[in-house]
Amino acid sequence: MPNSVAGGVTVAGYTVGILCLRSTHPLLPGNVQHVQSFDAPVLYHVIDLEDPWPMMRGEPQVADMLAEGVAALARQGVRAVAGACGSFGYYQKAVAATAPVPVFLSILTQLPFLLQAMPQSARIAVIPAVGESMNARIYEQCGIDDPSRLHIAPMRGRRVFDALLDDGTMRDVEALRRETVECAVAAAREPGVAAILIQCSELPPFAADIQAATGLPVFDMTTLIRWLALATNCQPYSGLIRRPLP
Template identity: 35%
Template sequence: MKYQVRPGVESYGHAIGILLIDCSTPFVPGDVGNASTYDYPVLYRTVPDVTLERLIEQGDESLVQNVIDTALELQRMGVRAITSDCGYMVRYQHKVAAALDTPVILSSLLQLPMIERTLGPQRKVGIICANARRLTPELLAIAGLSDPSRAVIRGLEDQPQFRGPILDETGTLDQEAVEAEVVAVAREMVATHPEVGAILLECSNLPPYAAAVQAVTGRLVFDFTTLIDSFQHASRRRRFAGIY
């Protein structure tokens, strides 16, 4: 096989490109921002000026060009798909996807249409997110959820162990304490709404707690890593070998 140099490319072989928001948070194993989360190479780039305040609290549409420019840089590096480390980046999904040739999966919320269609009409999708007040019907519609009444949403904005390091950027994260809060929220959700048939963790900081959520709820649990892994597998198909 012959290979050609790609001008301006610093390294090769990255499966997934990840856009990071401009924040200061400890990225523990399992977090989208921790490279050891993956069994394949990923490539990170921080998007200038996309802060938690401007993205989640303000929903600043003027930032979309910054996202596009940084995504184009990852595309030039040869990644096979581009994601982000915040579910609220779904706000920019359509415009960024339109500007790139590489598949764009900016938010864990993009799994909502699939999950919704796998559940019977009497069942609902549970969503645990960083800020329930900011997970608006508009964002759910962008993600593709056809019926917002089928979503049961719980936010973590009032959970102190989560809020400190994730939303207020205090710099120190107690993983066991955060897990206890997330598990308590999940347990309350399914106790109050037993019709919840599957759970989606919106926030990119939540995959480390997915196994614990599943253990207490018994539900299928989706998050950023289930989305990213599916696109990585689609980009690196293997030949099957076995017994016939």
């Protein structure tokens, strides 16, 4: 233990903070807003929008609310902040520019890093809720210079997912699982697809099913948050050390 420690917070020990929208729809383990999706404790801050559509359209007034949320989480001691909604990506550069800690408002911020690890001919299949959410503005905010290397496979148009999207009902989890895997399998068959990135925050609960069905690496916001938790709370190594014989 250090000789001295700092106070100033009511509850300590959170390393990653998560911005989310107020919601009432069912949340499965694996959803970013389900706390049991993570091995390390996370701290949530709710962006309380009465009408989420200005944010979904990327209207600029939402940036201040997100920046205030990041600052509030940082005051509580978190060392990095992630976003639970893909549309937060519209504000990545504006919020990160003044943030006191590293900020990853969308899983799309990971795409430039992933694409560098693959041949130029390889592509990543991205699964959003709706195709319109993948556009030039969000690419620019998240540092994606070559969208041609992405195959967009939206979930919109599938019965169970549409019910969740439109009225917040999830009456058949197994059917939603099947719809998600079907979407991913079809995307994996596209030429050059070498990995799958789940952009929609409702779908990481089915990441293991997607990987079992496709055999591909699968990335989503829960994997990014686990990485942030490790990076902001490094643990010492232990184990046997081979020593010279006497």
